[in-house]
Structures are given as C-alpha cells and as structure tokens.
Amino acid sequence: MKMGISLGLECPYRMRTGGCYFCRPDSFIAKYQREHISIQNQLDYVIPLYKNIYGDKRGVFAYFQDNTSTAGNIEWLRRQYQTAISHSDVEGLVISTRPDYINIEISDMLAEFNQKIPVFIELGMQSVHNKSLEFLGRGHTIEDTDNAINILGKNGISVFVHIILAIPCETKQDMRETIFYVNENPYIYGVKFHNLVVYKDTKLEQMYHREKFHLPDLREYIHLLGYLLPYLQGNKCVLRLYTSYKDRSLVVAGDFKGDKGKWNNELYFYLKTNNIIQGSKTDKKYSVTDIYK
Numbered sequence: 001m002k003m004g005i006s007l008g009l010e011c012p013y014r015m016r017t018g019g020c021y022f023c024r025p026d027s028f029i030a031k032y033q034r035e036h037i038s039i040q041n042q043l044d045y046v047i048p049l050y051k052n053i054y055g056d057k058r059g060v061f062a063y064f065q066d067n068t069s070t071a072g073n074i075e076w077l078r079r080q081y082q083t084a085i086s087h088s089d090v091e092g093l094v095i096s097t098r099p100d101y102i103n104i105e106i107s108d109m110l111a112e113f114n115q116k117i118p119v120f121i122e123l124g125m126q127s128v129h130n131k132s133l134e135f136l137g138r139g140h141t142i143e144d145t146d147n148a149i150n151i152l153g154k155n156g157i158s159v160f161v162h163i164i165l166a167i168p169c170e171t172k173q174d175m176r177e178t179i180f181y182v183n184e185n186p187y188i189y190g191v192k193f194h195n196l197v198v199y200k201d202t203k204l205e206q207m208y209h210r211e212k213f214h215l216p217d218l219r220e221y222i223h224l225l226g227y228l229l230p231y232l233q234g235n236k237c238v239l240r241l242y243t244s245y246k247d248r249s250l251v252v253a254g255d256f257k258g259d260k261g262k263w264n265n266e267l268y269f270y271l272k273t274n275n276i277i278q279g280s281k282t283d284k285k286y287s288v289t290d291i292y293k
C-alpha cells in the first residue's frame with residue numbers, strides 16, 4: 001500500500017521553464033501534502049487513514065509522489081528518505097522523478113537504501129518518441145530516459161515508467177513502439193498508463209483550443225488498452241490504467257464519465273468478451289483460464 005507524501009519542493013523543471021505543458025500540480029497533490037508539514041507528520045496523518053479503510057494488514061510504502069522527488073541537495077534528500085524509512089510502519093520507498101534528475105550520485109545513494117529496504121523509482125518516461133516529448137514540453141529526450149533507467153537498473157533499483165497514451169501526434173504503432181521499449185528493457189518492472197488530460201490554465205489547454213486535437217472517450221480508450229496490452233509482456237506489472245486527479249473541476253478535456261470503478265468494470269468486460277490478455281502477442285503467454293477465474 002503506497003502512502004503519498006511530498007518533499008514540499010517545487011518541481012525545478014517547472015521553476016526553470018514553466019513546466020510540462022500538461023502539468024497542473026494541484027491536480028495531483030493532496031491537501032495534507034501541500035501544507036508543508038514534515039515527512040514524519042505526513043506519514044503519521046495518512047497511514048492511519050488508509051489503515052482504517054483497508055485494514056491493518058498490508059505493508060506501507062512511503063511514496064514520494066509529487067514534482068521531482070530526486071531534486072535538491074543530496075544530503076538533504078538522504079535525510080528525508082531516512083526519515084521515511086525510520087517510520088515504524090514503512091517497509092519500502094517509492095520515489096517519483098524525471099529522467100534528467102537521475103545521476104550516478106543519486107543512484108548510489110538509492111542503492112544504499114535499497115540494501116536496507118526495497119526502493120522503487122517511478123520515472124516520467126511518457127513515450128519513446130522524441131516528437132511526443134516535444135509535444136508535451138517535457139524538456140528531456142528518450143536518450144535521457146534510457147540513460148536514467150540504465151544507471152538505476154545497473155545499481156539494482158527497480159524502475160516503473162509512466163506512459164501517456166493517445167498523445168495527439170502518436171499513432172497506434174508509435175504507442176506499440178513504446179511498449180516494445182518497455183519489454184526490451186530488463187530494468188523496467190512495470191508501467192503506469194495515463195490518458196492525456198487537459199487541465200485549465202496549462203499550455204496544453206491553449207494548444208487544445210487552438211488545434212482542437214482529439215482525445216479518446218472512455219470507450220475509445222478501453223479499445224486502445226485492449227489493443228496495446230497484448231503487446232506488453234506478462235512479466236511487466238501494470239500499476240495504473242488511467243490518469244488520477246483530485247479535482248474534476250480543473251479538467252478541460254480528456255475526462256471520462258463516471259468513476260474508476262465503472263471504468264474498470266467496462267475494461268474488464270471488454271477484455272473478457274474479446275479474450276484479450278496482457279502479453280498474448282509476445283513470447284510470454286498466459287491462458288484465459290489462468291486469468292479470468
């Protein structure tokens with residue numbers, strides 16, 4: 001069970017450039033994370049909340065969730081991560097960041113923590129195509145992503161990548177190529193898929209009004225997942241299927257009607273009725289009866 005916490009820092013890329021065109025920080029940061037309270041206090045606040053909902057059974061991962069959680073002075077970062085793992089309930093660390101904020105020094109420090117407790121990095125990869133990274137204003141290339149993953153992987157750190165689907169300049173084949181990259185990289189343990197969402201007061205909103213590009217509705221998005229999942233090897237975990245946001249009123253376009261329960265039901269029904277299985281078009285195959293029990 002991952003407990004979202006915040007270092008309380010602004011994303012350095014946003015401070016430098018205005019940020020990724022789609023990014024609106026208050027769409028993904030919870031209120032308690034915005035209040036600049038200590039890591040210890042955030043964990044003390046959020047762990048009991050989730051334990052009440054899910055029971056006391058599951059191990060807790062401290063999830064440095066927002067902005068770029070490997071940016072900053074390395075000794076200060078070390079103290080923040082140490083505070084998190086010193087919490088009596090915490091059994092692992094998950095740290096989200098950008099590819100250009102991974103270097104050997106950071107990776108070595110994470111490897112030290114990884115000796116004591118499992119450490120995972122969530123990396124904003126988004127796509128394997130530089131044209132798409134430019135469209136999104138990411139400010140890094142796939143070469144930067146590949147370099148970051150290799151630095152981490154060679155140090156024994158497990159990497160999960162975030163991927164945005166249905167970026168307007170991408171074809172289905174482009175998206176498949178991103179999946180192929182994930183399959184081929186041995187250091188990537190899993191993916192988080194996101195549907196592209198346009199938030200108010202972002203550069204993407206201006207582009208959306210100007211270019212009127214198409215964003216899939218729920219049915220189209222589920223069909224897209226149904227098309228892509230068979231190409232994703234069965235040994236790559238899928239941690240997320242949709243963009244998650246705290247406040248729907250901030251969304252201009254790309255929202256789906258209903259809630260995640262409804263989306264999952266529709267996805268499950270679509271996959272089941274069409275016998276779609278993750279990895280079925282790769283070398284790592286699973287039978288329908290193994291999965292739909």
Ligand code: SF4
Pocket residue numbers: 011012013014018019020023024066067068098124
């Ligand atoms: S790197 Fe992340 S937090 Fe920073 S601007 Fe881009 S999406 Fe936002």
